[in-house]
Amino acid sequence: MIIQLEHIEKTYGTGANKVPVLHDVNMQVEAGEYIAIMGPSGSGKSTLMNILGYLDVPSGGVYRFDGEDNAKAGDARMARIRNEKIGFVFQSFHLMQRRRAWENVALPLMYGNVRRSERKRRAEEALKQVGLEDRMSFYPNQLSGGQCQRVAIARAICTRPRLLLADEPTGALDSKAGQQIMDIFDELHSQGMTIVMITHEHAVADRAPRRLYIYDGYLREEAGQ
Ligand SMILES: Nc1ncnc2c1ncn2[C@@H]1O[C@H](COP(=O)(O)OP(=O)(O)OP(=O)(O)O)[C@@H](O)[C@H]1O
Numbered sequence: 299m300i301i302q303l304e305h306i307e308k309t310y311g312t313g314a315n316k317v318p319v320l321h322d323v324n325m326q327v328e329a330g331e332y333i334a335i336m337g338p339s340g341s342g343k344s345t346l347m348n349i350l351g352y353l354d355v356p357s358g359g360v361y362r363f364d365g366e367d368n369a370k371a372g373d374a375r376m377a378r379i380r381n382e383k384i385g386f387v388f389q390s391f392h393l394m395q396r397r398r399a400w401e402n403v404a405l406p407l408m409y410g411n412v413r414r415s416e417r418k419r420r421a422e423e424a425l426k427q428v429g430l431e432d433r434m435s436f437y438p439n440q441l442s443g444g445q446c447q448r449v450a451i452a453r454a455i456c457t458r459p460r461l462l463l464a465d466e467p468t469g470a471l472d473s474k475a476g477q478q479i480m481d482i483f484d485e486l487h488s489q490g491m492t493i494v495m496i497t498h499e500h501a502v503a504d505r506a507p508r509r510l511y512i513y514d515g516y517l518r519e520e521a522g523q
């Protein structure tokens with residue numbers, strides 16, 4: 299089991315400003331699974347993803363990731379888990395405009411004491427995996443949206459993470475570019491990557507073998523599964 303959420307609660311704010319968002323969320327994901335999480339705007343999808351990715355902590359419940367209960371992990375440890383074990387893909391790519399594609403991809407390796415030549419080699423390998431071997435030295439503003447997202451995926455996988463988290467990875471793309479992203483996810487899944495993807499789009503969610511729904515902060519397995 300790579301992800302185990304037990305009775306997770308999340309409430310933002312304090313006192314009169316309290317906003318309860320997640321309620322008794324339970325979820326288990328095996329290593330190598332590919333799941334999609336769907337739900338309306340404001341239902342708590344990104345909140346859940348932030349907890350899964352150690353960008354935020356739950357207000358209650360237990361989160362075990364990769365065999366460890368990290369409930370008491372401090373900021374530094376959370377950052378290390380994030381950097382070593384989790385790859386992120388966001389709707390808006392989050393690329394550095396003044397760095398070349400391969401430099402963007404190599405960025406997470408800067409924190410890991412990897413030599414420059416090795417960083418470049420691994421970035422190129424990751425860019426090949428997403429079909430961008432001919433765009434290694436391009437800057438983001440010389441790439442299409444779909445290509446930018448593929449650079450972001452290469453950046454997410456170049457550290458060889460245990461988990462790939464994607465929040466609306468096709469949300470900013472047209473359907474053809476979105477299909478290409480989904481093809482890459484299929485390929486990563488077939489290579490054994492664990493993927494948790496958040497999406498509004500049924501056509502995108504349908505590409506994942508397992509689907510979960512979140513509604514008003516309550517998480518449910520797709521009916522019939
Ligand atoms: N930092 C915060 N402080 C207070 N409330 C917050 C905070 N972040 C999110 N919320 C609230 O939590 C709820 C869930 O937000 P979240 O971003 O998880 O939704 P979402 O399902 O990802 O929506 P979308 O599909 O629009 O991205 C919303 O009502 C939002 O206002």
Ligand SMILES: [Mg+2]
Binds near residue numbers: 343465
């Ligand atoms: Mg969101």
